[in-house]
Amino acid sequence: MINTARRGRGAVGWGGGVGWRKRHGWERRKANYDRRVSDSLARALKERGLRLTAQRQLVLEAVRELGHATPDEIHAKVQCIASGVNITTIYRTLELLEDLGLVTHAHLSHGAPTFHAAEDRHVHLVCRACGHVQELSVESVTPLAQQLRAERGFNLDVGHVALFGTCGSCQ
Numbered sequence: 001m002i003n004t005a006r007r008g009r010g011a012v013g014w015g016g017g018v019g020w021r022k023r024h025g026w027e028r029r030k031a032n033y034d035r036r037v038s039d040s041l042a043r044a045l046k047e048r049g050l051r052l053t054a055q056r057q058l059v060l061e062a063v064r065e066l067g068h069a070t071p072d073e074i075h076a077k078v079q080c081i082a083s084g085v086n087i088t089t090i091y092r093t094l095e096l097l098e099d100l101g102l103v104t105h106a107h108l109s110h111g112a113p114t115f116h117a118a119e120d121r122h123v124h125l126v127c128r129a130c131g132h133v134q135e136l137s138v139e140s141v142t143p144l145a146q147q148l149r150a151e152r153g154f155n156l157d158v159g160h161v162a163l164f165g166t167c168g169s170c171q
Contacts (some may be wrong), residue, residue, distance in 0.1 A: 044100040055085055059093040063103050063115050068124075068133060070112040104159045108133055124162040129170035136163075 041060055042052045055078075062077040063069060069077070075090045094115055097103040105113040108126050114133075123141050125134040138158045145156040 041097075041100070041102060044102065048100075050096075054082065055089055056093050056096070058082060058085070059090060060097055060102060063094075063097070064117050068108070068114045068116050070114055072112065074115065106160050106162050108162050118159070121159050123158060125167070126162050126164050127167035127170055128164055129166050132167050132169070134167070 041057065045052050045056070058078045058081060059074060062074045066073060066077060071087065071090050071094060074094070075085070075087050078085050078090065094103060094105075098105065098115075098118075101118055103115050104118045104121075105115045106124055108114045108124055109131070114124075121138050122135040123138060125136055126132075127134075141156070141158060141161060145158060148154040148156050
């Protein structure tokens with residue numbers, strides 16, 4: 001139950017009050033969280049005049065823990081801790097985190113985009129038969145990126161590259 005008349009500090013639900021933190025074990029989770037990521041998120045938000053909220057931190061934590069995840073998978077992970085977070089909040093937070101350079105996405109199928117931590121730059125190899133996704137180092141496609149830049153003036157966004165084919169197990 002969210003008090004829509006008074007969102008923010010002390011509001012019922014996601015207002016961030018002490019009651020929510022105690023009920024959901026936030027203090028314990030916060031202590032175990034990767035401080036470097038938390039600090040970079042807090043710093044990036046502060047530079048934009050935004051504050052660090054539990055939802056934002058939980059979404060970033062879910063992305064990092066899941067590796068490659070769709071918004072629905074991230075939503076399910078976050079709801080294990082905070083059942084009041086809706087899918088719209090997940091999409092808005094993912095968009096913000098991407099704008100801040102903390103997460104990135106790739107389209108690995110015809111469905112929803114797949115998100116992962118931005119510092120984990122790689123190319124995706126997607127098997128059309130079984131759907132298995134493998135990671136390939138960015139350096140593997142650097143010659144192609146250089147060739148595209150030299151011949152066509154095209155700058156390849158390697159973080160969004162997904163190559164489709166058939167994996168060794170399915171051949």
